[in-house]
Amino acid sequence: MIRIGIIDDNPTLLRNLRQNLSIFEEVEVVFSANSGLDAVSKMNNTPAEVLLMDIEMPVMDGIEATQKIKEEHLEVKIMMLTVMDREDKIFEAIKAGASGYLMKDERPSKIIAAIEEMMEGGAPMSPTVALKTLQILRKQEIAGKEIESTQSPEDFNLTKREIEILEKVADGLTYNQIAEELFISAKTARKHIENIYQKLHVHSKLEAVSLARRNRWV
Numbered sequence: 001m002i003r004i005g006i007i008d009d010n011p012t013l014l015r016n017l018r019q020n021l022s023i024f025e026e027v028e029v030v031f032s033a034n035s036g037l038d039a040v041s042k043m044n045n046t047p048a049e050v051l052l053m054d055i056e057m058p059v060m061d062g063i064e065a066t067q068k069i070k071e072e073h074l075e076v077k078i079m080m081l082t083v084m085d086r087e088d089k090i091f092e093a094i095k096a097g098a099s100g101y102l103m104k105d106e107r108p109s110k111i112i113a114a115i116e117e118m119m120e121g122g123a124p125m126s127p128t129v130a131l132k133t134l135q136i137l138r139k140q141e142i143a144g145k146e147i148e149s150t151q152s153p154e155d156f157n158l159t160k161r162e163i164e165i166l167e168k169v170a171d172g173l174t175y176n177q178i179a180e181e182l183f184i185s186a187k188t189a190r191k192h193i194e195n196i197y198q199k200l201h202v203h204s205k206l207e208a209v210s211l212a213r214r215n216r217w218v
Helices: 011-022 036-045 062-072 087-096 108-119 127-145 160-170 175-182 186-200 205-214
Strands: 002-007 027-033 050-053 077-082 100-103
Touching (some): 002 011, 002 108, 011 027, 011 108, 036 050, 050 062, 062 087, 077 108, 087 100, 087 127, 100 108, 175 186
Parallel strands (some): 002 050, 050 077
């Protein structure tokens, strides 16, 4: 059973989402919070494996909360669950460490499937968000071509194994698929990826792969 936390400043939406997800035996809602600051506090007291995070909230928004929580809990998976599909918000959320991005009108079964996908190392997104993410990547790739990079894996102290795993991540493989191909456990694959994030100073697969491609490592 996957332990999840739900963060939203709308009490009605918060209550309805909690009720809708409670019928699925795959997850257990261990806490709900009405602001980013509340979420940061509750994660320290009642850690969850997955967070469903709204963006626009008082006191502390979801993007700032995502960044703060990822700094303290690198292993947690955070999925933005919001009505906002603006490119700037998508980019900021991914940069802060979000692993997925769904719109609030998704069916509960789709949310559950997305949670399971994140736990397998995936990055689930609503179709409109996925399209805008591709547009962001294209813009970054074009901008990157204008600047010749001299950074190498050695500049970040990446090991040969970490580069190998980064290549698999760039190919879109999940933790389990990487583990199978490299004859290691999924837990070991996950740990390698966490080490890669720390060395590259990034918070998501998208950022890691973007940096690797920009420097022509993969």
